[in-house]
Amino acid sequence: MQLRIFTEPQQGASYDDQLAVAKATEELGFDAFFRSDHFLAMGGDGRPGPTDSWVTLAGLARETSRIRLGTLVSSATFRHPGMLAIQVAQVDAMSGGRVELGLGTGWFAAEHAAYGIPFPDKRFGMLEEQLAVVTGLWNTPTGETFSHHGRHYQLTDSPALPKPAQSPVPIVIGGQGKKRTPALAARYASDFNLGFAPLDQIAAGFERVREACRAVERDPAEITYSAALVACVGTDEAELARRAAAIGREPAELREHGVAGTVAEVVDRLAWLAEQGVQRTYLQILDLSDLDHLDLIAREVAPQL
Incomplete structure (x- = not known):
């Protein structure tokens, strides 16, 4: 089981807050x-307000040396795919090849309204085209050109x-989605993630992806199957209650x-997730000021997996 740290900075985190967590993530072996x-x-x-994910990751790319860096997930509504391809490629170069791109349709209508971002009712087609454009740009041999003439995007x-x-x-x-x-x-995926899915539906969700792989003659084992779940661990009930109250x-x-x-309960939960087919868990850390929480997971939980 591979453990990754997943944060929600829009809830109130500066770049420096995220940098502290990223450095701890690296130093603690996540x-x-x-x-x-x-x-x-x-x-x-x-407060203090949102930070752009790819600007943030660019900074972290220069402040870290080992950990992977990515989004879970960027919204197809936020950036033109041509610009997104440039941004991600640049951050990947800045990190020495440690970036991963999570991309989805977007869902939070209020944030679009708040910042004047169009939020069409139907967005899945946008996501499909964005993936075609981004990967098409990256896969085009150097010296050749790429064009795309779709419903949502045109590149010449x-x-x-x-x-x-x-x-x-x-x-x-x-x-x-089924x-x-x-x-x-x-x-397109190298990692298929079930974020906050009902636990009893995880195995079936993974099997649908395996079936889709077989339908296009792709080896299902080429994909890593992951879950994203909130994390809250305590050495005892009092510490658990304190961390729960903080979020x-x-x-x-x-x-x-x-x-x-408790540590024992979390080890058991992760072992059970592995039995459901989870190979990688994104631990959602909501209190970015509590670096001792990361230390506890790294010191007491990770060695038992």
Whole structure:
């Protein structure tokens, strides 16, 4: 089981807050630092205000040396795919080839309204085209050009530069859709993620992706199967309750839906997730000031996996 740290900076985190967590992520031996891509807090005032995910990751690329860096997930509504391809390729080069692109349709209408971003009712086609454009630009041989004439995007004779350091850049696709999402994952994903899915539906969600892979004659084992779940761990009940209160949650609810409880309980939950087919877990860390929480997971939980 591979453990990654996943943060929600729109809830109220500066770049320096994220840098501290990213450095701890690296020093404590976790595999990756991922962040959401949102511009509006979901409850609370979100002060000091949102930070752009790819600007942030560019900074972290120069401040870290080992951990993977990525989004879970960027919204197809936020950036033109041509510009997104340039941004991700540049951050990948800045990191020495450690970037992963998580991309989805977007869902939070209020943040679009707050910052004047169009939010069409139907967005899956945009996501499909963005993946075609981004990967098409990256895969075009140097010296050749790339064109795309679709419903949502038109590119003509692009030089398809710059190229990322990695070839290919890993792409994370997630969602609980039963047909179109698995088909898209089978075509593009290196990591298929079920974010905050009901635990008893994880195995079936992964199997739908495997079936979609077989339908297009792709080896299902080429994809890493992952889950994103809130994390809240304590050495005892008092510490667990304190950490739960700090993020506005109840221990019982966290135990039911997340990776939460005492160290022994969390080890058991992660072992159970592995039995469901989870190979990688994105631990959603909501209190970015509590670096001792990361230390506890790295010191007491990770060695037992």
